[in-house]
Amino acid sequence: EAQVTQNPRYLITVTGKKLTVTCSQNMNHEYMSWYRQDPGLGLRQIYYSMNVEVTDKGDVPEGYKVSRKEKRNFPLILESPSPNQTSLYFCASSQQGRSPLHFGNGTRLTVT
Amino acid sequence: SQQGEEDPQALSIQEGENATMNCSYKTSINNLQWYRQNSGRGLVHLILIRSNEREKHSGRLRVTLDTSKKSSSLLITASRAADTASYFCATAALNTGFQKLVFGTGTRLLVSP
Numbered sequence: 001e002a003q004v005t006q007n008p009r010y011l012i013t014v015t016g017k018k019l020t021v022t023c024s025q026n027m028n029h030e031y032m033s034w035y036r037q038d039p040g041l042g043l044r045q046i047y048y049s050m051n052v053e054v055t056d057k058g059d060v061p062e063g064y065k066v067s068r069k070e071k072r073n074f075p076l077i078l079e080s081p082s083p084n085q086t087s088l089y090f091c092a093s094s095q096q097g098r099s100p101l102h103f104g105n106g107t108r109l110t111v112t
Numbered sequence: 113s114q115q116g117e118e119d120p121q122a123l124s125i126q127e128g129e130n131a132t133m134n135c136s137y138k139t140s141i142n143n144l145q146w147y148r149q150n151s152g153r154g155l156v157h158l159i160l161i162r163s164n165e166r167e168k169h170s171g172r173l174r175v176t177l178d179t180s181k182k183s184s185s186l187l188i189t190a191s192r193a194a195d196t197a198s199y200f201c202a203t204a205a206l207n208t209g210f211q212k213l214v215f216g217t218g219t220r221l222l223v224s225p
Contacts, residue, residue: 043215103154
């Protein structure tokens with residue numbers, strides 16, 4: 001089944017403790033992206049990747065890192081999480097070009 | 113920067129009625145897409161309309177695009193309780209392309225049996 005898989009689904013952590021949210025897709029998509037969703041603000045793009053080793057900032061990249069060493073994986077790294085990064089995070093992928101995004105089921109992160 | 117803004121923010125209707133949601137955006141676009149989200153789950157793509165198209169249909173969905181007014185509407189006909197969800201428009205601006213798809217804040221639709 002074609003899918004984007006995020007892990008974990010829920011994560012509670014403390015300020016400053018490094019964490020990684022994994023994202024993997026099995027559709028051989030070149031393009032992958034991370035979004036965060038907050039009430040009243042919709043989805044905002046954090047980082048995106050056009051292909052392996054090619055990443056770029058979205059609208060809200062501060063406090064986040066990404067890497068794209070393999071085509072299928074696009075982890076989101078929070079080196080020193082802060083409470084304002086408490087949010088619902090989504091990973092998405094698509095074929096290079098004009099095709100729609102396929103989303104993962106989300107990771108709900110709470111930073112205390 | 114927020115590109116798409118949906119209207120209304122929330123909509124409550126009865127089963128069988130039609131639901132219309134509107135989206136306005138600010139800059140010239142390559143295409144506009146509509147997505148659906150069930151209660152905190154991942155978004156699911158519904159329909160894509162290109163800037164040179166004015167109307168598109170998919171099952172009970174009808175999307176219109178007016179590039180002169182920078183607006184789009186999503187019509188769901190004969191709504192069902194299962195249509196209860198949040199609906200988002202997303203735009204791919206001409207100057208940034210598909211890689212920076214920008215989402216609006218969404219319309220929450222409640223369809224009561």
